[in-house]
Amino acid sequence: MSELSADTLLYLNGVNKSFDGFKAINNLSLVIAKNEMRAIIGPNGAGKTTMMDIITGKTRPDSGDVYFRGDIDLTHHDEADIASMGIGRKFQKPTVFESHSVEDNIVLALAGSRSIFSALRHKATSGERQKIDEILEATRLTDKRRKLAQDLSHGQKQWLEIGMLLAQDPELLLVDEPVAGMTDAETEETARLLRDIAGSRSVVVVEHDMHFVRELAVKVTCLHEGSVLSEGSLDHVSNDQRVIEVYLGR
Secondary structure (H helix, E strand, O other), rough: OOOOOEEEEEEEEEEEEEOOOOEEEEEEEEEEEOOOEEEOOOOOOOHEEEEEEEOOOOOOOOOOEEEOOOEEHHHHOOOOHHHHOEEEEEEEOOOOOOOOHHHHHHHHHHHHHHHHHHHHOOOHHHHHHHHHHHHHHHHOOOOOOEEEEEHHOOOHHHHHHHHHHOOOOEEEEEEEEOOOOOOHHHHHHHHHHHHHOOOOOOOEOOOHHHHHHOOOOOOOEEOOOOEEEEEEEEHHHHHHHHHHHHHHOO
């Protein structure tokens, strides 16, 4: 554990995971700092989803270290525990409460374990109202607060789900292909949105869209066959001959 510094939030070292003889994660090591945004790229089957499954407790590694906030061993906790510790995950397909308003979706996310009925009847405190306003502003949805979620564009639904995760105040946000299916304008706005969010928490973005990754302007990690193939700026990674051969050259 000597490699952990004071600003390290997530630490993976020598992580391995096999499924029926297939090595999905192979001696993977990764360090994410506090308030860092990192882009993860790589071909299909590179281990990106399995890596996120391991971080969030959906999958247990066969071996290796997975630490959060210095001394929390994530391999000893389940998904619910890990979510409550401050790790939020957004999957590629948005899952929102379609028949409820944008604001109610945020209220329901703030409510945690309360039932939908009691959450919507609950009278928000001034602090909760302020937090809802801040989340709506951060996710570019202030003027859509009364709209039903089902009436939002695809991109706006993605922003709403990010807002629902922010309502749980995660220290680390894992975001899977957030701009798939978005318009060019929504894609550019999503890059700005995520950069804003990364000012106060760590964000890991898994993405195939290289234009979007360039918009993020962050350190990039390319995975291949379950381990880190290349890491650095996008220019550095995209000029790595190994990355060109296995991913970008296709």
